[in-house]
Amino acid sequence: MNYNERNRHKRDAFIQFDCDQHQYIHNGHIFKSVTTIVDECFKQFDADYWARRKAPSLGMTPQQVKDMWNRKGEISRNLGTQMHTKIEHYYLGTPHHLDDQDGTDRLFALFTKNHTLHPYRTEWAIFDEESRVAGTLDFLDYQNGKFSIYDWKRSNKVVDRNGTPEKANRWGDHAYAPIAHIVDTTFWHYALQVSIYRYILEKNYGIQVSDNHLAVFHPDYDRPHVVDTPYLKDEVISVLNKRKSEF
Structure with a gap:
């Protein structure tokens, strides 16, 4: 029995994920x-x-530029999905036959040398029925009586090459109300994402989380970067309250 089976939660039976449509379904309702x-x-x-x-x-038409961006985006998403799959196989101790197409295996190997994690759940679909929101948590670590969230990112926009979080937007852009004080950068997007996972766990699953981390593996970097993210609890509550006002 692996850790996902050993640590199953009774709520797991009430959420389904449709891979083809990329939809979460709870009791026949599609959750955002x-x-x-x-x-x-x-x-x-x-x-x-x-x-x-x-x-x-670029010497291209606008449509050609958009097509190029779409191709690059699809390649990046596929490589990110493959990276997540390989990391899950590593912690489950199961074999895989995926090649290291872009060098992230090397970065993850360096990560495991410096970070000994104890998986409690991985790729865990969790949900909040009150706001009709669901998501998949990459990795929940449990050791020394403490839970920690790790989110795997294959992006060169979260931190710079030295591992410093990119917290400033050079155009001065921010989020919409009710969290208009949050700066519009990839780091803050992910900090909010992980904070929502943490809020759902604490509110609905009885799991108190001690800290949140982004683990960044991008082939442009010579080493992995692990950065802490703040718990944006008040912002999460505001966002989910706005969500509830939609229905």
Whole structure:
């Protein structure tokens, strides 16, 4: 029996994830994903505008620029999914046949040398029925009587090469109300995402979390970076209250 089976929660039976539609379903109702909730808190990238701006210098049409971005985005998402899969196999102790296409295996190997984790649950679908929100937690560590969240990221926008979090937006952009004081950067997006996971665990699963971390593995870097994120509890409550007002 692996740790996911050993530490199953009674609520696990009441949430399903449709991989094809990328939807969480609870008692026949579609729940909004945590990543969607976070995305809706911030201004979305205007692909049409920026494609028109970039096209002349690239010698491409705006549509060609957007197609290029879409291809790069799909490749990046696939590599991120593959990285998550390999990390889960590592902690479960199960074999996999996925190649190290971009060097993140090397970074993860360095991470494991310096961080001995004790998995409690991995890739755990959790939900809050009151706000109709659900998401998948990458990794919940439990040791010395303390729970810690780890979220795996394959991104070069979370921290700089020295591991310093990117907390400033050079255009001065912020989130929408009711959390307009939160700066619009990838670091803060992920800090909010992980805070929602923590809030759901504490509110619905009886798990008190001590700390949250982003573990960043990007092939542009020569080493992995692990950064702590603050618990944005008040902001999470505001965001989920706004969500509840939608229905």
